[in-house]
Amino acid sequence: MNFTAEQLQENYDKFLSYIDKYITGDRKDKLKQLYLDHAERIMLMPAASVDHHHNTFPGGYVDHIIRVMDCALKVKNLWAECGAYINYTDEELIFAAMNHDLGKIGTEDAEQYLPNESEWHRKNLGKLYKHNPVNPFMTVPDRGLFLLQARGIQVSFNEYLGIKLHDGLYEDSNKPYYISNARESKLRTNLPVILHHADHMAARIEFEMWDRNNGSQTKAVATEKRKPSVPQNVSDEQKADLMNVFNNLFK
Numbered sequence: 001m002n003f004t005a006e007q008l009q010e011n012y013d014k015f016l017s018y019i020d021k022y023i024t025g026d027r028k029d030k031l032k033q034l035y036l037d038h039a040e041r042i043m044l045m046p047a048a049s050v051d052h053h054h055n056t057f058p059g060g061y062v063d064h065i066i067r068v069m070d071c072a073l074k075v076k077n078l079w080a081e082c083g084a085y086i087n088y089t090d091e092e093l094i095f096a097a098m099n100h101d102l103g104k105i106g107t108e109d110a111e112q113y114l115p116n117e118s119e120w121h122r123k124n125l126g127k128l129y130k131h132n133p134v135n136p137f138m139t140v141p142d143r144g145l146f147l148l149q150a151r152g153i154q155v156s157f158n159e160y161l162g163i164k165l166h167d168g169l170y171e172d173s174n175k176p177y178y179i180s181n182a183r184e185s186k187l188r189t190n191l192p193v194i195l196h197h198a199d200h201m202a203a204r205i206e207f208e209m210w211d212r213n214n215g216s217q218t219k220a221v222a223t224e225k226r227k228p229s230v231p232q233n234v235s236d237e238q239k240a241d242l243m244n245v246f247n248n249l250f251k
Contacts, residue, residue, distance in 0.1 A: 051126035054206035096162030103143030
């Protein structure tokens with residue numbers, strides 16, 4: 001997807017509007033200042049580094065976060081309609097959704113995603129971006145939570161779990177939270193589950209959008225029938241028999 005400069009700015013303004021609408025207290029200004037301080041970086045960021053993952057294009061990060069926030073509210077409402085116990089506020093849900101991938105922006109000093117200058121990796125593996133080697137390794141949730149606390153932005157217990165556990169069981173370290181036979185160690189809020197569903201939904205939708213626009217070329221290559229190669233030291237009759245066998249296999 002190619003956003004124009006106007007669309008990038010429009011999406012970023014929409015992204016910031018969620019802070020005005022949902023976030024309250026003194027952390028509202030601190031959170032907005034964090035995003036304003038890195039506006040250009042965040043506005044142009046992809047949501048992933050590999051083309052077929054999700055939203056791997058300039059502006060993909062903001063587009064993804066907006067979609068996750070919208071999905072999170074809708075999934076929460078569906079759960080509530082079906083009888084779920086909602087023991088958290090929309091502010092907590094939106095805060096966790098807005099910041100669940102904050103760690104992808106990198107550090108205060110250096111961005112995390114750099115354009116991949118290797119044409120081979122771009123063409124053959126779809127790795128359009130690479131991780132900045134200047135930044136020390138941290139998981140995305142951990143880096144995001146670190147950035148928030150470094151700015152003095154208070155995070156509630158529900159928000160902390162939502163951000164930390166948003167990858168669900170795709171992350172092995174989350175298993176103690178999601179898989180438990182003991183009542184006292186089960187999650188006491190469904191916010192992390194709902195956020196994971198919303199994130200998974202958004203990422204899947206974004207993959208399907210990419211696949212419809214780009215995947216047809218891959219499918220064409222995968223389904224193309226290769227022409228058989230017949231040894232030259234066989235008779236014409238044997239060649240005909242081999243060709244018949246081949247054609248029967250690939251009808």
